[in-house]
Each structure stands twice: as structure tokens, then as C-alpha cells.
Amino acid sequence: MVRIHFQSETEALKLLEYVSVHPLGTELNEYIHFQPESGLFVTIKDTYMKKLLFLLSDVFYNFLLEEKLLSWLETILRQKFFYREREEIDAIIEIASSIIEGEQKHIVFKAEKKIIQEGLQFFLADKISFSFDSFATFRLKSFYDSLVVYVESAIDEYKLEQDYQNFIQTLRDLLYERESEMEVVHLLHDNGFRFFDENFKELDKYEIFKMIDKKLLVENRMYIDSKVLAPLISIAPKRLNLYTDETDDDLIQTITKIFEEKSVIMPVLSFFIRRP
Known part of the structure; x- marks a missing residue:
């Protein structure tokens, strides 16, 4: 008999639940028992050793990915990258989980399944009791190392997102500090961006250039492009009607985040219907 200890x-x-829903669970369930304060006990016999090894390999693998993955990601964040804030940790774990899910984790970590099976075979064949966490730590170092790579990517993405949010807030503050030069701007996004005043009269490039606050560009050179954001923030319209059929466009998303409730998005067709 082999004892498997858990935290x-x-x-x-x-883990016993994973056993019960496995295709071999009904057949082998009687050989795997839970004992309070002791963990799981597995009865070993050669007659069903191969099936038992297959069952436990599957169960360990799924348990690892579904139940332990998030805690491992948090451990890496805390111990290797020294994150402490709960909000930051949760945000980075969410990003890392999405990256792993996007790369089809069961394929990405398929090598670990073989390692698990080989490790279990060693313990079961010699009837050696062990701890699940020690097993995972020492037998699955490659798995842990691959998680570190995912965490690093998630941290980079998180920092980029933080920079973007700071960028949005900076432009939002600039916008709300300015006096409005126009009541309404109609911005048509259709093979580029075209500006129109409240009467739907198009503003040419020279008119738009004259409206740009040059100080705005000098002080925020890294943040504001001169073709769309700089004119919009310089004009600071009380209402921005944005006509587009590409609401997922990055710049469209940025504009709506900056203008918030001052902006209204409509399809391109609406522009031509509304224009006199």
C-alpha cells in the first residue's frame, strides 16, 4: 500500500473526485481510499498495476493543471518577482492563465504527463509513500520553469497595460483642463480620419494644424500623435461624434477611453444620413 500525502x-x-470521474474510476475506485489526517492510500496489485498507473497519471496531470496551477503562478510571483499587492498578483495571474489557455495548455505541457507517469511508476512499483507537492516540485522542475516564462510574459503585458492606462489618464486630464474650442466635432473614420465641425463642414489639414496646441505636442511628444489625438485634445469638443465601422480599432478604443461620456460612436452610414 502507498500513502500519498497532501497539504x-x-x-x-x-483529487479523489478526479478519480471518480475518470473512465477507469469505477473499476479502480475501491483501491484508492481517503483517510482523515493521512491523505490517500493506494492498494497495489500487479493484476491492475498498468490501469492504476494510467488512472493516476491522468488524475495527477489534470489535478496539477486545474487545481495547482494558479497557486504555483502566485508562488512564482511572490518568491521570484517579489510581488505583494493582491490586486497586482490577481491581474498578472489572470493574464498568465489566458496566455497558457491560448496556447492550449494540455498540448504545451504534454511532456509533463510522461514525466508524471514515470515518477508514479517508480513509487508504485516499490510501494514508496510520498507527498504530492514534493513529487511535483522535484519531478516537474521543467513544468515549473515553463511557468516562470509565462509569468515573465504576463508581467510584461501587465506593465504595458499599466503604461497604457497611465497614458489614457494623462490625456484625459489634459482634455478636461482645456477650454472647448468647438461645441461638437464629427470625426469620420473611413479609410483614415476626417474632421468636421458641428455643421458637418470638413476641416482641411491646414485648419486642423492651426488648432493644435504646439505646447501640447512638445510636452507630450511620446504620447500624442499629431494627426488625430493632438487635434482632438487641442479642440477639446464638448461632444465628439465618432463614426466608424471598426469599433475594435486600437485608436478608436483609445479615443473613446479618453473622451468617455463626451463621445458617441455611430456607424459610418449614420454620418452620411445625418450630413445635410
Whole structure:
């Protein structure tokens, strides 16, 4: 008989649930028992050793990915990258999980399944009791190392998102500090951007250039492009009607985040219907 120790009884019972729903669970369930304060006990016999190894390999693998992955990601963030704020940790874990999910985690980590099977075979064949966490730590170092790479990518993405949010807030503050030069601007996004005043009269490039606050560009050179954002923030319209059929466009998203409730998005066709 082999004893498998877990950090908590909850984990042991959870793994037992994975056993119960496995295709071989009904057949082999009687050989795997839970004992309070002790963990799981596995009865070993040669007659069903191959099936038992297959069952436990699947169960360990799925348990690792579904139940332990998030706690491992958090451990990496805390111990390797020294994150402490709960909000930051949760945000980065969410990004890392999305990256892993996007790369089809069961394919990405398929090598670990073989490692798990080989490790289990060693313990079961010699009837050696072990801890699930120690097993994972020492047998699955490559898995842990691959998680570090995902966490690094998630941190980079998180920092980029933070920079973007700071950028949005900076431009939003600039916008709300300015006096409005026009009541309404109609901005048509159709093979580029075209500006129109409240009477739907198009503003040519020279008119737009004259409206740009040059100080705005000098002080925020890294942040504001001169063709769309700089004119919009310089004009600071009380209302921005934005006509586009590409609401997912990055610049469209940025504009609506800056103008918030001052902006209204409509389809391109609406512009031509509304224009006199």
C-alpha cells in the first residue's frame, strides 16, 4: 500500500473526485481510499498495476493543471518577482492563465504527463509513500520553469497595460483642463480620419494644424500623435461624434477611453444620413 500525502484534506478529497470521474474510476475506485489526517492510500496489485498507473497519471496531470496551477503562478510571483499587492498578483495571474489557455495548455505541457507517469511508476512499483507537492516540485522542475516564462510574459503585458492606462489618464486630464474650442466635432473614420465641425463642414489639414496646441505636442511628444489625438485634445469638443465601422480599432478604443461620456460612436452610414 502507498500513502500519498497532501497539504490539506481538501486537496486529497479533490483529487479523489478526479478519480471518480475518470473512465477507469469505477473499476479502480475501491483501491484508492481517503483517510482523515493521512491523505490517500493506494492498494497495489500487479493484476491492475498498468490501469492504476494510467488512472493516476491522468488524475495527477489534470489535478496539477486545474487545481495547482494558479497557486504555483502566485508562488512564482511572490518568491521570484517579489510581488505583494493582491490586486497586482490577481491581474498578472489572470493574464498568465489566458496566455497558457491560448496556447492550449494540455498540448504545451504534454511532456509533463510522461514525466508524471514515470515518477508514479517508480513509487508504485516499490510501494514508496510520498507527498504530492514534493513529487511535483522535484519531478516537474521543467513544468515549473515553463511557468516562470509565462509569468515573465504576463508581467510584461501587465506593465504595458499599466503604461497604457497611465497614458489614457494623462490625456484625459489634459482634455478636461482645456477650454472647448468647438461645441461638437464629427470625426469620420473611413479609410483614415476626417474632421468636421458641428455643421458637418470638413476641416482641411491646414485648419486642423492651426488648432493644435504646439505646447501640447512638445510636452507630450511620446504620447500624442499629431494627426488625430493632438487635434482632438487641442479642440477639446464638448461632444465628439465618432463614426466608424471598426469599433475594435486600437485608436478608436483609445479615443473613446479618453473622451468617455463626451463621445458617441455611430456607424459610418449614420454620418452620411445625418450630413445635410
